[in-house]
Amino acid sequence: MNAKAAHILVVDDEPDIRRLVHEILEDEGYEVSTAENAGQARQLKNEKKPDLILLDIWMPDTDGITLLKEWIAEGGFASPVVMMSGHGSVESAVEATRLGAYDYLEKPLSLAKLLLIVERALESRQLQTELPVPKAYQTLDFEPVGKSATVARIKEQLKRLAQHDTRVLFVGDAGVGKELYARYLHNHSVRRDWPFVDVAVGSLSPENSVIEFFGKEENGKVIPGLLEQAHGGTLFLSEIAGMDKESQLRLLSALESRSFLRSGGVKSVSVDVRIVTSTRVSLEEEVKAGRFRRDLYYLLNEITMEIPPLREHSEDVPALLGFYVDHFMNQEKLPFRKFSMAAQNYLRNYSWPGNVRELKNLVQRLMILGVGDDMELDEVKGALGAVVEQTSGSSLVPEFYNLPLKEAREHFEKAYLEYHFEKSGGSVAKLASIIGMERTHLYRKLHALNIKL
Known part of the structure; x- marks a missing residue:
């Protein structure tokens, strides 16, 4: 979800907390409304239709858990709710997540954790809203710029490769435009009306990358991973050398079987997706050094496309x-x-x-x-x-x-x-x-x- 389009409702009876969270979120580009009690929260929820609600557990009129139950009972309530409490009650956290809250924040609030959970909650809302409904994806006009023989040759090769589901590894220095050429490949393929999902592998933390790639099931809720988001289309993994060992192993298994298990899941999930990758370092050297799996390297490197430097x-x-x-x-x-x-x-x-x-x-x-x-x-x-x-x-x-x-x-x-x-x-x-x-x-x-x- 585009941060500038997301509206967040902050519900807390402490003015200093409301002001602090409002300033932090607004500074990050979100639209923010605040409520000091359950009555105001009900009114703003109906008027603003927020994309996310940060809800204090302890309030003077109606507590947050009671309010959460009320909203869930109304039905048709899609906004994720993140609970906040200064009392550190594990029981309250468990109760809130069992009821369907997305996550739980303990006061005093950690700025880094607050922003991370807000971003993840908004992403999960977007996935749950959009993913179950098949739709045509607009093919954007990504055309590599230039009339040199070099650019013309690469474009012609990619048009031919686009007619097959061959896995392509783009190699080249940083900044040469490997993602642009990957999009060009996708836009000339039969998958052009389905998603192109671009992932900077190095930006995923090792402790979360498995969930990011394969999704998770928790308390009856499904959060799709990147493979499911790209179903029918192309998953572009940029700088693949940065992938952690566990994700390498699970990706290898998923490619070989065309299926995988979500984290916490017991039922196999099948996907139809083309994997395209890029690297600015030698994967062969990474394999020799033991940092990258040899079998995964051979699976991903069916065709190598070298993108030359601008000079x-x-x-x-x-x-x-x-x-x-x-x-x-x-x-x-x-x-x-x-x-x-x-x-x-x-x-x-x-x-x-x-x-x-x-x-x-x-x-x-x-x-x-x-x-x-x-x-x-x-x-x-x-x-x-x-x-x-x-x-x-x-x-x-x-x-x-x-x-x-x-x-x-x-x-x-x-x-x-x-x-x-x-x-x-x-x-x-x-x-x-x-x-x-x-x-x-x-x-x-x-x-x-x-x-x-």
Whole structure:
């Protein structure tokens, strides 16, 4: 679920708790309503139809568990409920989850746990709402940009591969566009009207990855995993080398049998899904080092597609620059700017260590932070890290200075994180160290800003 579209109702009789949770969730991009008692909660639930409810167990008029029972008895109530209590009562937690609450939070609230549970609860609501109803998935127009012989050759090969269910392993440096080519493969296949599920394997924590992939059954509820979400379509596992050992073993079994067991389940689940993977490291070396299963490697690597770095088809750079200028004008409503001929010539001869991702992020930074219609050579060199003498006393300010604080901060944070992500070579661990942020919080921030891993 898109965080900006999700509405959360916070029900708690303590004003400080309501204010704190309201500020935290609103800062993350959610819409938030608050209620101090059961009466207000009933009214706001009916008026706002929230996507998620955070419900205090102990309240002066009607306690949270009684209110939860009341809502369940009404029927047709799809919003997940997360219970909150400062009393740490295990019995209350068990009772709430037995009745159907999604999870339980103990006060004083942990910020990291609160945001993680909110995100997971909203995801589970979306899956339970959408998954049981078969529907056609819109095929988005993902067309690799460029007219070079390199791009034309890859597109032609992928069109041929799309007619078969062969498992494809995309290999190439960070940022070359492996996900884009995987989508292109999917969109030219017979599975195009079914989902394309994109998973950054390295972003899944080892303790939760099995549930993420295979889902779970708990208290009579089913939470589908990634394999079920991709049923009928394509599951793209980017940077597959980061998969933990237990998930490797279970994925191997699922591929061989075309079925699996959910965590906590007893009945085999069958799926029809095409697995496509990518890696920027040598899987052969990972196999030799004992970090990746040899049998899984052979299953996934039926066909290898090598995506070359941008420096090997630099004639596509001008077309890519124009494409991303149009993209950020249309998608993020950034003001139009164009690259001067000198800047374009310089960028054609630049080595592009971060490949297409670096080019995309460069265009975005220049459109957000720059001023004037033209992106000149000195400005481009400065954005790439070259030492450029700055004009002193200029009254010009970046465009995002004219935005409200919250939007301006989002623009800055995205540009800042993408810049350091490139410098860290696409490593989240290095990025976390560079910017001084705990990795769990960083994953959530990258996801919220739609920064691809």
